Amino acid sequence: MEAWLGLEIGNSRLHWAWFAGEEIQETWDTPHLSRLIEQQLAQCKTFADLPQEILSPDLNTSRLSPLASRLLPIYIASVVPSQTALWQAYPEAHVISLDKISLSGIYPTLGIDRALAVLGAGEAFGFPVLVIDAGTALTFTGADGDRCLVGGAILSGLSLQLQSLGQQTANLPSITTPEILFLPERWAMNTSEAIQSGVIYTLIASIRDFVTAWWEKFPDSQICFKGGDGKLLLEYLRSLHPEFTDRKIMYEPNLTFWGMRSYLQSFQ
Numbered sequence: 001m002e003a004w005l006g007l008e009i010g011n012s013r014l015h016w017a018w019f020a021g022e023e024i025q026e027t028w029d030t031p032h033l034s035r036l037i038e039q040q041l042a043q044c045k046t047f048a049d050l051p052q053e054i055l056s057p058d059l060n061t062s063r064l065s066p067l068a069s070r071l072l073p074i075y076i077a078s079v080v081p082s083q084t085a086l087w088q089a090y091p092e093a094h095v096i097s098l099d100k101i102s103l104s105g106i107y108p109t110l111g112i113d114r115a116l117a118v119l120g121a122g123e124a125f126g127f128p129v130l131v132i133d134a135g136t137a138l139t140f141t142g143a144d145g146d147r148c149l150v151g152g153a154i155l156s157g158l159s160l161q162l163q164s165l166g167q168q169t170a171n172l173p174s175i176t177t178p179e180i181l182f183l184p185e186r187w188a189m190n191t192s193e194a195i196q197s198g199v200i201y202t203l204i205a206s207i208r209d210f211v212t213a214w215w216e217k218f219p220d221s222q223i224c225f226k227g228g229d230g231k232l233l234l235e236y237l238r239s240l241h242p243e244f245t246d247r248k249i250m251y252e253p254n255l256t257f258w259g260m261r262s263y264l265q266s267f268q
């Protein structure tokens, strides 16, 4: 089984998956790379030459050691052109572009992360499917039973909403997502919880509205959450609306990587 790396470049950070053929072995996240690393990427001859910055401290690198003497292909799905540019120098970098994705009805500026995630979800659970990516931006992306893009929506994600409130006002603190330990009181009595209440209850209401509208169109469709805040938001959606607990709605962090796998299979 050939080894390869999947790299999803998001607006906040990099998401990595190490594949042996079609199986994901490990996944991890790292910060964006600095421009200083470009030279090192250009000179990579084996896996061992790759900068340490791309490996996670939790990664069991001894499992990777059989790969050390080879240069692994890296398949890249990026929505951050300046970060994509750094990889141009790496001899085995393959940037995935929208034109080779097997979905119809795509518009030219659709994010490759959205296209791959909806493809990966549809391949795994069947079409029609709706993906809710709770990342830096929160996106809804749906495809119908003919693998045709239905469309979707883009709004500010959880962190971005909290951060922009803090940055653009004199008296409001910037709350970070690790500070959100529980579902706040809706009618909050302090500033921090009032911000959390405003952002979280409106986000959940928006998500519920999109989910309901999707199921009106496609009643039996699977809905998948992904992204850094996906697990938390699905948990809150379910605790506020228990009727969603038994429905076809789940969290699956690797949808974009599944989309990459299916993209690669389409060339075999």
Ligand SMILES: Nc1ncnc2c1ncn2[C@@H]1O[C@H](COP(=O)(O)OP(=O)(O)OP(=O)(O)O)[C@@H](O)[C@H]1O
Binding pocket: 009, 010, 011, 012, 013, 014, 079, 113, 134, 135, 136, 137, 138, 157, 158, 159, 160, 177, 226, 227, 228, 229
């Ligand atoms: N260690 C972490 N670092 C950064 N964000 C984190 C972390 N853990 C959880 N998060 C949450 O993940 C969210 C970012 O999600 P994610 O990492 O999926 O975004 P992204 O893929 O970089 O962005 P996008 O795909 O929207 O361009 C933030 O809103 C934050 O609350």
Ligand SMILES: CC(C)(CO)[C@@H](O)C(=O)NCCC(=O)O
Binding pocket: 010, 011, 079, 109, 110, 111, 112, 113, 114, 135, 137, 139, 154
């Ligand atoms: C919306 C984001 C930022 C989500 O990562 C990304 O998919 C993107 O840059 N999309 C381009 C615009 C679009 O999808 O219509």
Ligand SMILES: [K+]
Binding pocket: none
């Ligand atoms: K921008």
